[in-house]
Every structure is written in structure tokens, then in C-alpha cells.
Amino acid sequence: MSSGVEADIALDAAVVLSLGMNRVLGRTAGLAGRGAEALAALAAGRAEARAAALAEAESYDQALRQVLERNARIEALAETREKLDAEVALPEPLRPEEQPIEELTAWCAATDQALDGAERRLSERLAAQVAAEIFAVPGGAEGLRADLGAPAPEPTENETYANETYRTLERVLARLLPDATADDRTAVAEAARLLAGIGSPEEAEGVITEVRLRVGEANRRTEELRARERRRAAERDAAEQAEAERQYVLGSITSAFEEMGYEVQDGFETLTAGEEGAVVLSRGSWPDHSVRLRVDDAAQVRAAMVRTAPARSEDDRRLDVEREREWCEAFEAARERLGEAGVRSEVTWRLAPGVRELPVSDGARQTGTRSAQRERSREREK
Structure with missing residues (x-):
């Protein structure tokens, strides 16, 4: 990149935390109060206050994330409740909304207990539904209660063995996670249905063992599905955080240069998908020059000075060197301003002024070509 500079970007921890809290709190501008306090203490050199x-x-950010996890679990259980058509609170x-950390922590603890109980009741509801499907034939479910919470009737001497078997089945089915897939529920039901034709305790024990194994497999797959969903949620969160950080860096750079008297325009003359995060810097005293600057994933900033019109003389080239020096000084001043905003930068590559001829921007080439064509056309008309 001719006449340019590249620098690695590192955001201060206070900025990273603030951006994450902003997203949770639904804010789009400024820093969350606690992060702003840490950043102000850093700028003032008050190390103890900053720490x-x-x-x-950090504590508040963790509390907010705990709340989000509980909210996601509530949403998932609500979907399961709807599928099972269950009346479970x-x-x-x-x-x-800026509640104290203690309030957030207490809410999470109480919510955990409520959600554990709700999931248990949903599992019981699912077990009852599976059992009802299995023993829906006349006389096939005499020992199996549709309502797992209802008291069992006193069995006769002849019913003792059957009722004990069905109670065991109830306990096994109640371990099935409520959000198990329809295929897993069917597999469990098919195994349990074999109890309707048992002829001996040994056969019953074999069927119960098979049901237990299928419930375990169903729960394992359900946990895997939950883990994949958590990973997808974490990936979405990371992508949103990365975009927030990129926008913060780009906004800080824009503000820094605007405060120094530069005009900042979004994008290049021809903006492509790979050029998101690009800006063009110009000044009123720079009729023939501008700077292209791009932020890559909030991790690197790249900038290069270009000509908006081709150089036609040695005076133009001497002016190029002068403008490059001005730009280098401005970039160093901007780095100081960015540091105050929690955006640290380390220059990894720099091209000294005058080493290479400044490139001409694509728009300038097109404009120059059209100007030349018009000039030639006027000459032909004379």
C-alpha cells in the first residue's frame, strides 16, 4: 500500500466490557457507566480507581450474562410447554435495566429453582403422554396413571406385580427430557409398548432395561442439541460483539480526525463488500489529495494517501511529499486521541514520505480520462 501505514488495534478491557453491556442493555452509543468510569480513571492515571x-x-458483565442465560432457558422451556400443551408456570x-448486581444474582438463583421444577413437571407431563399413547387400548393401561402426581390405587394381590412394573416404567419415563425430539419419543414408546405383552418378570425386566437405555440415548442426543444451540448462540454473540467493536473503532477514528479538521466520508468511490469499514479523509486545503482508511475487524487499521488527480509536474510531486508529512503527523496525533478513547494502536508498517509515487484513486483516473477526452474534443472543434 503506497505511502501508507498499518497498525494493530487493541481495545482496552473497559471498552470491551462496556460494548458488551451496551448490547445487553439495548444501547447503541456511548459507553456503559462502569466501563466509562474505568476508562476515565485510566486517562487520569488513577490506577487504583481504575482497577x-x-x-x-467485570462483575456486572458476568451478572448480565447470567441473566441472558436464564432468559434463554425460559424461552426454550416455553416452547416445550407449548408443544406438550402443558399448564406449567x-x-x-x-x-x-441497571439493576444492582445483588438483585440480578438473587433473581438468577430464584429463577434456577423455578426452572428446575418446571422442567421436572414438563418431563412428568411428557411421560404421561407417552404412557397414554402406549396403553391407549382397553385394559392396557390399568396400572399406569395418566396423572403421575395422583395417588396409586391399592392393588389387589393379583395386580401387585403389574402395578410395580408400571410404576417402574413411570419413573423411567419421567427421566426423559421434555424437549426430546419426536423421533426419540417414538423410539422410547416403541420399547415401552412391549410391556403390554409381557409373560414373566424376566421379560418385564428386559423391557424396562431397554426403555431405560433408550431414555438415556434420547437424553444424550437432547443434551447434544442443547449444546449445539448454546454454541450457535455464543457464535452469534461473538459476531455481534466483534461488529460492535469494529464500529466503535471506526467511530473513534472518525471523531478523532473530525476534531482535527478533516472531512470524513463513508466508503470508497466504488464500495464493495470487502471494503466495509472504509472511510475517506480529506481537507479543504487538499484539493488533489485524500486518505483511504479501513478498519479490519477492529484488529487492524490500514491507511494510504492517494491523489485525486494525477501529478503533472515536479512541483506536484514535491507537494505530494509535503502532504504525506502532514498526514504522518496527523496520524500520530490521532493515535494519541484514540488512546484516550481506549483504542490502543501499534504501528506495524509504515512507508516514509516520498519513497513511492502516490497512486491515483480510481475515481480520479476516470475523471482524468473524461477531462482529457473533453479537452481533445474541444481541440478538434477549433
Whole structure:
């Protein structure tokens, strides 16, 4: 990249935490209070105050993430409840609005207990539905209660063995996770259905063992599905965080250069998908020059000075060197301003002024070509 500079970007921990809290709290501008306090303490050189503010920000960020995890579990159980058509109470999701950490932590603890109980009741409801499907034939479910919470009738001497078998089946089925897939539920039901034709205790024990194995397999697959969903959620969160960080860096750079008197325009003359995060810097005193600057994933910034019109003389080339020096000084001044905003940068590559001829921007080439054509056309008309 001719007449340019590349620098690695590292965001201060206070900025990273603040951006994450902003997303949870639904904010799109500025830094969350606790992160802003840590950043202000950093700028003022108050190390002890910064450490305290940063620790508080980390604790609050963790509490917010715990709330989000519970909210996601509430949503998942609500979907399961709807599929099972079950009347099971669930706590309402919490919308974080700067509640104290203690309040958030207490809500999470109470919600965990409520959700554990709700999941257990949903599993019992699922077990009852599976059992009802299996023993829906007349006389086939005499020992199996549709309502697992109802008391069992006193069995006769002849019913003792059958009732004991069915109670064992109830306990095994109640271990099936409520969000097991329809295929897994069918597999469990097919195994349990064999109990209707048992002829000996040994056969019954074999059927119960098979049901237990299928419930275990179903639960394993359900846990795998849950883990995949958690991974997808984490990937979405990471992508949103990365975009928030990129936008913060780009916004900080824009503000820094605007404060220094530069005009900042989004994008290049021809903006492609690979050029997102690009800006063009210009000045009123630079009629023939501008700077292309791009932020790559909030991890690197690249910039290069270009000409907006081709150089036609040695004076133009001497002016190029002068403008390059101005740009280098401006970039160093901007780095200081960015540091105050929690955006640290380390220059990894730099091209000294005058080493290479400045490239001409694509738009300038097109404009220059059209100007030349018009000039030639006027000459022919004379």
C-alpha cells in the first residue's frame, strides 16, 4: 500500500466490557457507566480507581450474562410447554435495566429453582403422554396413571406385580427430557409398548432395561442439541460483539480526525463488500489529495494517501511529499486521541514520505480520462 501505514488495534478491557453491556442493555452509543468510569480513571492515571471500576464492570458483565442465560432457558422451556400443551408456570424473563448486581444474582438463583421444577413437571407431563399413547387400548393401561402426581390405587394381590412394573416404567419415563425430539419419543414408546405383552418378570425386566437405555440415548442426543444451540448462540454473540467493536473503532477514528479538521466520508468511490469499514479523509486545503482508511475487524487499521488527480509536474510531486508529512503527523496525533478513547494502536508498517509515487484513486483516473477526452474534443472543434 503506497505511502501508507498499518497498525494493530487493541481495545482496552473497559471498552470491551462496556460494548458488551451496551448490547445487553439495548444501547447503541456511548459507553456503559462502569466501563466509562474505568476508562476515565485510566486517562487520569488513577490506577487504583481504575482497577476497582474495572472489577465492578467485570462483575456486572458476568451478572448480565447470567441473566441472558436464564432468559434463554425460559424461552426454550416455553416452547416445550407449548408443544406438550402443558399448564406449567414459568418465571417471566428479566429485562436488565441497571439493576444492582445483588438483585440480578438473587433473581438468577430464584429463577434456577423455578426452572428446575418446571422442567421436572414438563418431563412428568411428557411421560404421561407417552404412557397414554402406549396403553391407549382397553385394559392396557390399568396400572399406569395418566396423572403421575395422583395417588396409586391399592392393588389387589393379583395386580401387585403389574402395578410395580408400571410404576417402574413411570419413573423411567419421567427421566426423559421434555424437549426430546419426536423421533426419540417414538423410539422410547416403541420399547415401552412391549410391556403390554409381557409373560414373566424376566421379560418385564428386559423391557424396562431397554426403555431405560433408550431414555438415556434420547437424553444424550437432547443434551447434544442443547449444546449445539448454546454454541450457535455464543457464535452469534461473538459476531455481534466483534461488529460492535469494529464500529466503535471506526467511530473513534472518525471523531478523532473530525476534531482535527478533516472531512470524513463513508466508503470508497466504488464500495464493495470487502471494503466495509472504509472511510475517506480529506481537507479543504487538499484539493488533489485524500486518505483511504479501513478498519479490519477492529484488529487492524490500514491507511494510504492517494491523489485525486494525477501529478503533472515536479512541483506536484514535491507537494505530494509535503502532504504525506502532514498526514504522518496527523496520524500520530490521532493515535494519541484514540488512546484516550481506549483504542490502543501499534504501528506495524509504515512507508516514509516520498519513497513511492502516490497512486491515483480510481475515481480520479476516470475523471482524468473524461477531462482529457473533453479537452481533445474541444481541440478538434477549433
